[in-house]
Amino acid sequence: MDLPFVSPLYPSTQKKAFSGHSRFCGVRREESYRRMFQCLATVATQTTQTYNYGLETKKNNLLVAVQETQRGLVASSDQRCVIEEALVNVEAYNMGLPIDLMKLDGTWRLQYTSAPDVLILLEAAARLPFFQIGQIFQKFECRDSSNEGIVRNVVRWSIPSLLEEHEGATLLVSAKFSVVSLRNIYLEFEEISLQNIKISEELQALIAPAILPRSFVSLQILQFLRGFQAGVPVRNSGRRRGVGGLYYLSYLDGNMLLGRAVGGGGVFVFTKAQPLQC
Numbered sequence: 001m002d003l004p005f006v007s008p009l010y011p012s013t014q015k016k017a018f019s020g021h022s023r024f025c026g027v028r029r030e031e032s033y034r035r036m037f038q039c040l041a042t043v044a045t046q047t048t049q050t051y052n053y054g055l056e057t058k059k060n061n062l063l064v065a066v067q068e069t070q071r072g073l074v075a076s077s078d079q080r081c082v083i084e085e086a087l088v089n090v091e092a093y094n095m096g097l098p099i100d101l102m103k104l105d106g107t108w109r110l111q112y113t114s115a116p117d118v119l120i121l122l123e124a125a126a127r128l129p130f131f132q133i134g135q136i137f138q139k140f141e142c143r144d145s146s147n148e149g150i151v152r153n154v155v156r157w158s159i160p161s162l163l164e165e166h167e168g169a170t171l172l173v174s175a176k177f178s179v180v181s182l183r184n185i186y187l188e189f190e191e192i193s194l195q196n197i198k199i200s201e202e203l204q205a206l207i208a209p210a211i212l213p214r215s216f217v218s219l220q221i222l223q224f225l226r227g228f229q230a231g232v233p234v235r236n237s238g239r240r241r242g243v244g245g246l247y248y249l250s251y252l253d254g255n256m257l258l259g260r261a262v263g264g265g266g267v268f269v270f271t272k273a274q275p276l277q278c
Contacts, residue, residue, distance in 0.1 A: 055093050059256055062086040066112035066269055071136070073122040080114065087250075087267060091258060094251040098182050104249070105143040108257050108270035110136040115266030121155065132158040134166035138257075138268075139276050147179040151187065154276060163199055170196040177247070184262070188244040191233050 065083045069075040075083065113119065118136065125133035134156030142149025153175075158168030175189040246262035257270040 055090070058086065058089045058093070062090055062269065063111065063271075069112060070126075071110060071122060072113045072119060073126060075112075075114075083112065084267075087258060087269070090256070091250040094253070096182070099179055099185070099249055100252060101140075101142040101145060101147075101149065101179075103252055103254060104140045104257070105149075106140060107273045107276040108138045108140070109273040110138065110268065111271055112269040113266055115261060115268065118266070121157075125157075130159055132160060132166055132168075134158065137273060137276055138270060142177075149177055151175050151177050163197065168198050169194060175244075180246070183249050185247050185249065186244060187247050 062083070065079070065086045066072070066075075069079060069083075110118070121133055125131050136156070137152075137154040139152040139154060140149060141151075151174075153173040155171040155173075156167045156169075157171060158164060158166050163169055172191075172193045172195060173189060174191045174193070175187045177185045177187050180186045245265065248260040248262050249257070250260055251258035255272045257268075257272075259268040259270070260266075261268075
């Protein structure tokens with residue numbers, strides 16, 4: 001009876017066959033892994049796309065909800081409930097994430113608020129024919145900082161016939177802020193100022209009529225009005241520190257900022273605006 005014989009000089013043909021089968025299995029295994037990773041990448045991409053679509057839909061729902069409220073001035077109780085629900089839906093996407101000061105830096109335009117100190121300005125403009133409120137902004141300067149910065153509340157306003165319409169002057173409320181927790185910043189108000197006065201053509205004609213030679217006095221008056229700027233420091237009586245408060249930044253991304261003034265001071269909806277010089 002013939003027995004199988006294996007030696008270094010005459011390797012077994014069965015071993016060669018097994019080696020080839022092993023290489024084939026390795027190739028199949030690599031191909032299987034590659035397909036699995038491709039499948040996982042596809043699922044991850046689809047999940048991200050679904051997440052982004054859901055977020056953008058909820059942000060759009062919020063902007064639609066505030067659209068007809070005149071920045072909160074004429075919002076009814078039912079509308080405020082709908083807006084609050086839309087706010088919470090958007091805030092859920094940012095919950096637990098720390099404040100990104102790089103994203104926060106820049107100019108934000110007010111779309112809606114329930115804050116009494118802002119609504120009183122909007123109400124005054126609605127009732128008084130000689131007073132107009134234009135755009136309201138919040139400008140953060142914190143790009144090069146990790147835990148502090150400056151915020152400026154900018155209100156464009158005007159007196160028809162005396163100043164340019166809607167943007168005849170600027171009311172500026174400046175504050176320092178510091179990050180005190182994951183999503184809270186503490187505001188310390190420093191100054192309220194009036195600046196960027198742009199007088200109307202009617203007032204310019206009254207001060208210095210175009211048909212008459214402009215005297216030195218009339219030119220001085222025009223120059224004074226255009227360059228007028230006044231500021232009043234904000235201080236607590238008997239204290240060196242300014243008036244302050246907590247501001248909860250409940251949502252922040254590249255084009256939307258949501259905030260809540262801690263202590264019942266109202267909610268704010270902002271969208272990103274073009275850089276503002278002030």
